Amino acid sequence: xxxxxPIIDISGLASxxxxxxxxxxxxxxxxxxxxxxxxxxxxxxxxGLIDAVMTETRSLFDLPDAAKDAVDKAQSxxxxxxxxxxxxxxxxxxxxxxxxxxxxxxxxxxxxPRVATGKFNQGPNQWPADLPGFRPTMMAYFGALxxxxxxxxxxxxxxxxxxxxxxxxxxxxxxxxxxxxxxPPAQPDVxxxxxxxxxxxxxxxxxxxxxxxxxLQVRDDDGSWIDAPPIPGAFVVNLGDMIARWTNDTYRxxxxxxxxxxGRERYSVPFFYTGxxxxxxACIPTCLAAGETAKYPPITVENHLRAMxxxxxxxxxxxxxxx
Numbered sequence: 001x002x003x004x005x006p007i008i009d010i011s012g013l014a015s016x017x018x019x020x021x022x023x024x025x026x027x028x029x030x031x032x033x034x035x036x037x038x039x040x041x042x043x044x045x046x047x048g049l050i051d052a053v054m055t056e057t058r059s060l061f062d063l064p065d066a067a068k069d070a071v072d073k074a075q076s077x078x079x080x081x082x083x084x085x086x087x088x089x090x091x092x093x094x095x096x097x098x099x100x101x102x103x104x105x106x107x108x109x110x111x112x113p114r115v116a117t118g119k120f121n122q123g124p125n126q127w128p129a130d131l132p133g134f135r136p137t138m139m140a141y142f143g144a145l146x147x148x149x150x151x152x153x154x155x156x157x158x159x160x161x162x163x164x165x166x167x168x169x170x171x172x173x174x175x176x177x178x179x180x181x182x183x184p185p186a187q188p189d190v191x192x193x194x195x196x197x198x199x200x201x202x203x204x205x206x207x208x209x210x211x212x213x214x215x216l217q218v219r220d221d222d223g224s225w226i227d228a229p230p231i232p233g234a235f236v237v238n239l240g241d242m243i244a245r246w247t248n249d250t251y252r253x254x255x256x257x258x259x260x261x262x263g264r265e266r267y268s269v270p271f272f273y274t275g276x277x278x279x280x281x282a283c284i285p286t287c288l289a290a291g292e293t294a295k296y297p298p299i300t301v302e303n304h305l306r307a308m309x310x311x312x313x314x315x316x317x318x319x320x321x322x323x
Contacts, residue, residue, distance in 0.1 A: 003226045005218065006031045007234065011042030013155050025158025032159060036239040036252040037218045039231055040152070040207075045144050047233070052137045054211060057267050059131055060102060061182040068100075071126040078123035079103055085184070091197025091257070098187070098195050098260070102180040104138050114173070119277050120302050120309075122175065142178050142271075145207055149174065149273035152205055152237065160247070161286050167275075170204075175274040175301070183215065183258060183266035195258035195266065201240035202308035203274035203301075208236040213266040219255035228256075240272070242281055242304050245296045250287040277302035 008027045012020035031038035060068075073081035080103050086096035104125050108115050114122040127135050150171045157166040183195035195215060210216065210230040217225040218238075228236055244253040260266045279301050283294035299307075 003220060003224075005035060005037050005039060005226065005228055005236070007039040007041060007231065009042040010040050010151065010155060011044075013151055014044075021154075021164070022158055024155050028152075028155045029159035032156075032239060032251040035218060035220075035226070036244075036254040037228065037256070038237055039234040040237050041231075041234045043148055043151075043235060045148065045235075049137075049141055049144060050209060052133070053141045053209065053269055054267060056131065056134045056137045057180045057182075057269060060128060060134065060180060061100060061267070063128060063131075067128060067130065071128050073103055073126070076123070076126055078105065078121045080105055080121075080123070081126035082128075089197065090199035091194070094197040095190070095193050097197055098193050099181050099183045099258070101182070104142065104178040104180070106142065106176065107139065114277070120175070120305050121177070122277075138178060141269075142176070145178070145271040146174065146176055146273070148207060148235075149176065149205055149271070152207075152273075156205075156243075160284060162284070170275040170279045170301070172276050175277050175305075177272040177274070179270050179272065181268045181270070183260040183268070185263050185265070186259060186261050195260045198255045198257040200253040200255055201238065201272065202305060203240040203242050203272050205243070205273045206236075206238045206240060207271045207273065208238070209269040209271075210236065211267045213260065213262050213264050215258045215260040215262065215266055216268075217257050217259065219257075225257075240274075241308060242274075242301070245299075245304070246281050246284055247287040248283050248292070248295055274305065275301045277305070 008024065008031060010024050012024040015021055068082045071081040073079055073083055075081065083101040085100040089096045105121065107125055108122055109124065153167040153171050154164045157164050186193055212230050214229045216228040218228055220226050239251055239253050241253045243251055277300065280298050281301060281304060282298035
């Protein structure tokens with residue numbers, strides 16, 4: 001029997017009836033306990049905006065190399081801009097990922113307190129030249145997905161038998177990253193190459209928009225891989241390491257990877273909802289069984305992110321130097 005990920009209609013979270021909202025929370029709980037991955041429908045993001053995001057994403061990666069290099073993220077103090085093909089290796093010991101990317105965050109000026117105080121990866125974006133529709137489209141989508149993240153965190157609270165506003169402070173001025181990705185077809189003479197090596201995400205929630213090519217796989221408990229094909233009108237949602245920590249590993253942050261053996265170009269757009277950086281992540285009491293203690297000490301969102309980036313990028317740098 002082929003396994004698949006659950007599909008959750010989250011429109012009930014907008015209902016005035018608490019029973020409707022509780023039902024969505026129960027579905028989210030079941031999915032988080034099973035895989036930490038699920039599809040969401042009923043999210044309210046307009047099809048026209050989704051289509052525009054995919055069109056602009058393709059246009060970005062169709063630019064000449066010189067135009068993309070002009071906005072390389074190495075030029076940004078807050079990790080915004082273009083990342084070259086093979087610029088990341090998500091799975092330790094594996095070949096570099098066969099993908100190129102582009103990082104976008106909330107557009108903040110130097111006067112914003114989050115920038116002035118040096119909050120992690122906060123600041124202005126870089127914008128490619130000669131794509132007049134790119135910036136307004138991505139900023140509109142960024143705002144829409146931030147709102148969706150707020151909604152899903154209310155659903156997460158319900159799933160944990162918490163008040164719906166339990167994560168309200170976490171959702172106040174949340175840090176988030178919009179990432180555009182292009183996966184060329186896998187090279188047939190490089191059998192071990194992956195578009196994205198097996199990894200877990202760092203932060204809170206990831207909301208993934210896929211094109212119609214496919215290639216995403218989620219690790220099952222038995223070590224096999226569950227395909228997560230694109231479903232029209234649905235986002236794939238998964239939990240990051242911070243949620244696993246927050247829930248004392250009651251909820252899971254699951255390994256996943258991308259292998260593009262379709263022979264076609266693949267595009268996807270993950271949105272990483274990370275939360276307010278000063279918010280303290282401490283074990284949620286309802287996630288502790290009788291007599292159980294917290295596995296992890298409290299930590300701020302910002303310090304968790306810094307630790308995850310150090311673990312990933314410093315380890316990758318050290319591995320490159322010793323290879």
